[in-house]
Amino acid sequence: MNNRHAILKCTDISKSYGNQTILSDVSVELAKGEIKVLIGPSGGGKSTLLQCINCLVVPDSGEITMEGQRIDLSRKQDLYRLRQQVGMIFQDFNLFDHLTALDNITIALRKVKKLNKVEAKERALLELDQVGLADKASLYPAQLSGGQKQRVAIARALAMDPKILLLDEPTSALDPTLIGEVIAVIKGLAVKGMTMIMATHQISLISNIADEILFMEKGRIVEHGTPAMLLGCGNDSRSQTFCDKLNDLSATEG
């Protein structure tokens, strides 16, 4: 991994609210095409770390470098530029409720990328088609199922040509029967070489597509390594124990 050039480098990211520390000196690097998975108990800082990476939550301290360029965390322009290059997928989709699936995608293309109406629509339809929802273009979020909403959200993020995709528990708010369609889209992205960092509890994503697992607890990365290293047989790593628990859960749920 080290011989590949890192696109994104986050060094010693810290964040606290009041006297409660959420992240303490967390460092993450992502090389092109690399997929890292964040796991760990809730409240461990996974979500905050992801939101710090694109500065939706501005870190109290630390350094973020995107393709060699250091982001000045106190400059709005720098933050906007960073976010334009980093896509984000949320647990609860966050589609714009007043816009159709199509316009959810075109709005940022037009406002941020300054495409004209026709170009934006073309691009949006292409992305909707990629996630298998071309026929839902004119529907509003309230008329879509959870899985469809998340796929629109993924299409919306991809339309911006992000260099990195952040996924914050993309399947956690979904009905078990709808998880499959979203996982399929994410696996498709992995095959295409999308660079991703994702918080998830979905074993199939953790063990199949992750290049590296980062186990977070109490605002720190306490363990990291390849799935083979951490989840291999007879391993007593924290990640292994945690994933065993997840497995047990999904087994009992049947």
Next chain:
Amino acid sequence: MPNALSVVIDALPYLLQGSLLTVGIVIAAMSLGLIIGTFMAVGLVYGNKIVRYLLTVYLWIFRGVPVVVLLFLFYFGIFNFLGLQFSAFTAVTIVLGMITGAYQANIFRGAILSLPQGQFKAASGLGMTDGQAIQSIILPQILRISIPAWSNEFSIILKDSALAFVIGAPEIMARTQFVASRTYQHLSMYITAGIIYFILTWAGVMALRKLEQHVHIPGYSYNGNQ
């Protein structure tokens, strides 16, 4: 009673001319209030400490002082002091606009706070500036949510506009009083004025309900049971 009826009938065109002025005052004041209220709400939610403080002071003044006092204060006091020669119509419109602006600001502020935070985050996450997110994502949603409360505000301002007669704007109330005091038909004239106000309120509220249905987001319930 035939006398009362004929006075009302004779006065009706004169009163209806006054209603045009009333409608003009209300539309202009509500529009001014919409602009003031929108900017204020954005400032109250997203502004820095100083902006929020200044806007809160404005809010307290315009909510805390009676309409008549503000009307006199601005028409005879502040506008005069600034050397502004406003007609009674313009003065009433501006003062009512500033008052309803304060109330509308609070309506819109509540609506912004009721939106899930994820809406703004998603917009930011796509690289939109704060201004773009507010303009294309937040405002279109909160203005829709606010229509019922806004319609309430409209009906209040419509009736507050009757106070314009105290500074001599020739609207419904001023004209009614003029006719009533000359013909001594107080009862019938004020009943007529009341009916005109009622009809205007009803028509406006109905129009806003139509607007609400027109901009309704498909798939969302607005009757609570759909």
